[in-house]
Amino acid sequence: MGRKVIDLTLRVEGLGKVYKSHKDSYPTEVLKDINMELEEGEFVALMGPSGSGKTTCLNIFAGLDIPTKGLVEIDGCDISKYSEDEINAFRRQKLGFVFQDFNLLDSLTLQQNIMLPMILENRSYKEMEDKSMDLLNQLDISDIKGKYPYQVSGGEKQRAAIGRALINNPVLIFADEPTGNLDSKASRSIMEYLGKLNRELKCTILMVTHSPECASYCSKVLFIKDGRIDLELIRTSNQKLFYNDLLSYLADNGGGIDEL
Ligand SMILES: Nc1ncnc2c1ncn2[C@@H]1O[C@H](COP(=O)(O)OP(=O)(O)OP(=O)(O)O)[C@@H](O)[C@H]1O
Ligand SMILES: [Mg+2]
Numbered sequence: 001m002g003r004k005v006i007d008l009t010l011r012v013e014g015l016g017k018v019y020k021s022h023k024d025s026y027p028t029e030v031l032k033d034i035n036m037e038l039e040e041g042e043f044v045a046l047m048g049p050s051g052s053g054k055t056t057c058l059n060i061f062a063g064l065d066i067p068t069k070g071l072v073e074i075d076g077c078d079i080s081k082y083s084e085d086e087i088n089a090f091r092r093q094k095l096g097f098v099f100q101d102f103n104l105l106d107s108l109t110l111q112q113n114i115m116l117p118m119i120l121e122n123r124s125y126k127e128m129e130d131k132s133m134d135l136l137n138q139l140d141i142s143d144i145k146g147k148y149p150y151q152v153s154g155g156e157k158q159r160a161a162i163g164r165a166l167i168n169n170p171v172l173i174f175a176d177e178p179t180g181n182l183d184s185k186a187s188r189s190i191m192e193y194l195g196k197l198n199r200e201l202k203c204t205i206l207m208v209t210h211s212p213e214c215a216s217y218c219s220k221v222l223f224i225k226d227g228r229i230d231l232e233l234i235r236t237s238n239q240k241l242f243y244n245d246l247l248s249y250l251a252d253n254g255g256g257i258d259e260l
Contacts, residue, residue: 007076008039008073008076009039009042009074009075009171009204010036010038010061010072010074010204010206011038011071011072011073012034012036012070012071012072012073013035013070014035014070014071015033015034015035015060015067015069015070015071016032016034016067016068016069016227017029017030017031017060017065017067018030018068030056030227031053031056031057031060031067031068031227032226032227032228033070033228034053034224034227034228034229035229038172038204039204040171040202040204041198041203042220043195043205043207043219043220044205044206044207044218044219044220044221044222045208045209045214045218045220045221046058046208046221046224047208047210047212047221047222047223047224048223048225048230049225052225052227053224053227054176055176055208057224058176058208061074061174061206062174063087063090063091066080067080074090074094074095074172075094075172092117092120092121092168093121093168093170094168095173095174096164096165096168096172096174096203097165097173097175097176098158098161098162098165098173098174098176098178099161099175099177099178100178100180100181101181102149102154102157102160102161103161104149104157104161104164106148106149106150107148108148109145109147109148110136110144110145110146110148110156111145113149113160113161113163114132114136114163114164115128115131115132115167116164117164117167118132118168132145132163132167133145135163135166136163138163138200139159139160139162139163141156141159141160141163154181154186155182155185155186158178158182158186159190159193161178162178162193162194162197166201166203171204172205172206173203173204174206175206176207177209177210178190178194178207178209179209180209180210184213187213188213191213191214191217192217194217205218212246212247213243216235216239216240216242216243216246217239218235219234219235220235221233221235221246231249233246233249
């Protein structure tokens, strides 16, 4: 009695996924038993070899795909109980997404792209203007807010995409290889911005990455292997030392930077 139960931002229990693609092919059991917990304000990386099921995890967590078994709760809500309409509204209001290929609309300026999720929620123009200006300033792209995606660099596009992911104050942000199309300098810059937003706005982020350097900006790294979370490494030191820890773990476990 009396103990206050604090809802986790993400709770995943016993998650499994079998893909049955063709009538005559064998079903693939991609996820066997995934368990994970994210508390509010955590910045977590999910790593693992190509084809290990990282994107499948994010798709299921976001309600875009249905698990074969297991439970997913976001902010205390079991999304499997929602109707299609409810899940779409939940995704718009509570989740933010950042993708490898930015997914900005070419016909909108960077500021309009950032505002888009608020436009869909019928918010007042003044609120959209104020909130998007805050984010443009935080992401250092206010001077190019009127440019179109094809007029700016990949790193600048990704910063606008991060602004768009944040504008509705989501409880959780999913980023699937957000630096996958960027060179190492732009990647580092994006990671600095994600780290700053995580610290200052307390946003909770789950990021898939193949890069140990990018993962070293996170507070925790989960490794997925054979359908399970094989290991969890928690950052106890600064980013550079954590990077060395991640490299030595990878070297001791098949050396697989190339495999990741
Ligand atoms: N819709 C689908 N139907 C059938 N099989 C699928 C489907 N989506 C993914 N798979 C298979 O499930 C496995 C996991 O795919 P997933 O995209 O989750 O891997 P990943 O870890 O994100 O890989 P990468 O690092 O290359 O992005 C792969 O073998 C893939 O071919
Ligand atoms: Mg993937």
